[in-house]
Amino acid sequence: MWSIRARTALVFALAAMALATGVVVFTNVMSLAGVGAVSSVAVEREESEGSGPTTSATEGTTAATVVSVVAVRQWRWSAVGVTGAGVLAGGLGWLVSRRMLRPIDRITATANRITASNLHERIDLGGPDDELRRLSRTVDDLLDRMxxxxxxxRRFVAQASHELRTPLAVQRAAVQIGLHEHAGPEELWATREELLAQNRRTEHLVESLLVLAEADRGLTDAGSAIDLRALADEVTTALAETGREHEVxxxxxxRSEPPVRCVTGEPTLVRQLLTNLVGNAVEYNEPGGFVLVVTDDRGFMVENSGPAVPREIAPLLVEPFRRCPSRVGSGRHSGLGLSIxxxxxxxxxxxxxIAARDDGGLRVRVDVSPL
Incomplete structure (x- = not known):
């Protein structure tokens, strides 16, 4: 209610009323004082001349003189009053604006002071709930997100550096130990296989990092229509062989009724999303287990059997390189699947x-916006 606009309007309205009243009173007082002085001078002049009773002509001359003097004095003192009121209004406006705009200086100083090393600082502006305080809260919310x-x-870079360091260290150890001066064919072959495996792991990790960076940048266009039912059929068919290898x-x-509803999205990223979910469900499973992909009007769900996952750990698996101790895969995955x-x-x-199943494994649900 008491916004800056309301307070400024009220202050200047009251100031204008007060100054206008002051100008009117000042002008009238000074004009009346001038009239009194002119009347006194006229009376004294008549007494000094020893004239008799005032005639009608003399009275008319005196009245005309008084009116002329009053008009001149009203213009003169009105000009003085208006000038003084303008000076007072300007000074009052300067003081009011300085007081009301002081929080902007605080917001500016805080924004200029904050860097990547002190992002914990906040403006935390007090006072009435006006435009400046709402601006302060908006900036503080922005700083929270930043x-x-x-x-x-920072955490992602540290984790990525750690994950990349592991295969590099393994490759160096393989070269130093397996390729010694008297290495035989079997040792060379084993070293070659180890280096290729670590190279594939590193390559997969780098590819995952690139996909994650692309997804974090957001969509660059409006996307296109995607048939989730057809996409789920393609992904499950493509990963069927991998499932057979893992006995899954x-x-x-x-479960959607015809006609099939499409969603808007970036086809490559959506395919990567579903591939990661199904791939993880196969990788972190048990022999004889299952992976169920369900598509409906709300979106899709991927459910799998496997080792038990603590309920409090399941939602945290979307963090980069976060792995559940009970879910042991083949090592092909980079730890970025659910992050992507x-x-x-x-x-x-x-x-x-993401929720843990009572019988082991996970249940991942993605609700999409229909086209």
Whole structure:
């Protein structure tokens, strides 16, 4: 209610009323004083001349003289009053603006002082709930998001450096130990296989990092229509052989009624999202287990059997390189699968929910926005 506009309008309205009243009173007082002085001078002049009773002609001359003097004095003192009122109004406006705009200097100083090393600082402006305080809260909220993003990036860089250091250290050890001067054919072959395996792991990790960075940047265009039922069929068919290698059964169930509803998204990223979910469900499973992919009008769900996952750990698996101790895979995965899934879902504005199953494994639900 008492915004800056309201307070400024009220202050200047009251100031204008007070100054106008002062000008009117000042002008009238000074004019009356002038009239009294002129009347006194006229009376004294008549007495000094010893004239008799005032005639009508004399009275008319005196009245005309008084009116002329009053008019001149009113103009003169009105000009003086208006000038003084203008000076007072300007000074009052300067004081009011300085008082009301003082928080802007605080906001500016804080914004200039904050860098990547002190993102924890906030403006935290007090006072009435006006435009400047709402601006301060907006800037503080922006700083909260920036601090969260910076911390996430720092943690991600540290984790990525650690993950990249491991295969490089293994490759160096393989070269130093396996390729010694008297190495035989079997040792050379084993070293070659080890180097190729670590090279594939590093390559997959770098590819995952690139996909994650692309997803974090968001969508560059409006996307196109995607048939989730057809996409789920393609992904499950492509990963069927991998499922057989792990003795895991892949099944796709479509629960949406015709006509098929499409969603808007970036086809490559959406395919990567579903591939990561199904791939993880196969990788972190048990022999004789299952992977169920369900598509419906809300989106899709990927459910798999496997080792038990603590309920409090399941939602945290979207963090980069976060792994559950009970979920042991073949080592082919980079630890970024669900992080990529979360980033792609966030880029599309979709809702991602991860929950642990009572019988082991995970249930991942993605609710999408229909076209």
């Amino acid at each position: 601090e969260t993003a910076f911390e996430s990036q 059964t892949l099944t796709h169930t479509a 899934v979360a980033s792609i879902a966030q880029a599309h504005g979709w809702q991602l929910a």
